[in-house]
Amino acid sequence: MDEEKRPRESDRPDRSQLTGIENFYENFRKVPLKYLDLFIGLCVAALVLVIALGILNR
């Protein structure tokens, strides 16, 4: 499967021109998307686990 294209270093915006949230998001610029996908998957799994635990402990 094709890896999603990421921007080159030179394409990145000047951080002084960014808002707080964009600056926060820019901190994750070097994190590969597959790790982010893994994190989202883990969070969804945790959500399912919490709901299951909640149902079992009622």
Place this chain on the structure above:
Amino acid sequence: MEKKSSFNVVKFMSDNAIILLVLLLALFTGLTSKNFFTTRNFSNLVINMSPRFIIACGVSGCLITKGTDLSAGRQVGLAACLSAMLLQSVDYSARMLPWLPDVPVWAALIAVVVVMGIIGAINGCVIAFLKVPPFIATLGMQTIVYGACQIITNNQPMGGFKSSYSNVALGSFMKIPYLAFFAVAVGAYFLFLYNKTRHGKYMYAIGGNESAAQVAGVNVVATLIRIYLLAGMMYGLAGFLVGAKAGGASTATGFGYELEAIAACTIGGVSANGGVGRVSGILVGVLVFEALKICLQFLGVDPAYTFIAQGLVIIVAVALDLRKYLAKK
């Protein structure tokens, strides 16, 4: 030339993970619980959703312009308290303002919306003129509004509303709760405002690139003030409805509503980075959040687990927004 299919199932599931999960949960709840797929429960869902949708519509303008409004919940609380003070029954013994004559419901609604609009406009002025980051400006306003609410109400919970006020939330027309009509009217207004007006175009332009919008002739200051003013008015309307729905109001009313609204917007595709967001998405976000809560209530899950689940939903929504941002840039 062979046309490559543009629909990617994995990407669709990844982008809509929370929505699909809540749909599955609703299906599971419906199959395992009695009375889940009933008109009564649907009506309950609509009643819960309506004020939250109105709040989320207000917050959405702030988010689209790369801002936020952390004072939303407390403003809703203040609006509910003001409505309660104005609309307590004249013969109620513990009336907060015993000297006040009987106020018509519509007059109280207008008064509350105007007061909250002024607070919203102050937020907008601080953000637009003084260039204070919205996060800080609205955090300050949140605390100010909470303090003002405590002073105004003497920290006393209020009840004993006159029946015409309670009927705003409890009444229905052809089994459709009145609250739904308020939500539909607000949704239609925002749909028109965001898609068909100059204000909507300016808003998306500011969210996309504020400097470019300014150079292109957009009055950024006036647009931002209008957005926060409108948001304040929406909190006023929502607070009025929340008070009527709850049958009482106190300084605790509206606590945490801002986070629910921001989370619902994010789930619905309103990017915290601005420039992106649709009214239909906000509706879906609010529906998902409320459906999650109602499903867990039906399943008899301890509220502590519900809070954890809601927190995880917010984290996933922000992570998905971050993923979209990184993939796009």
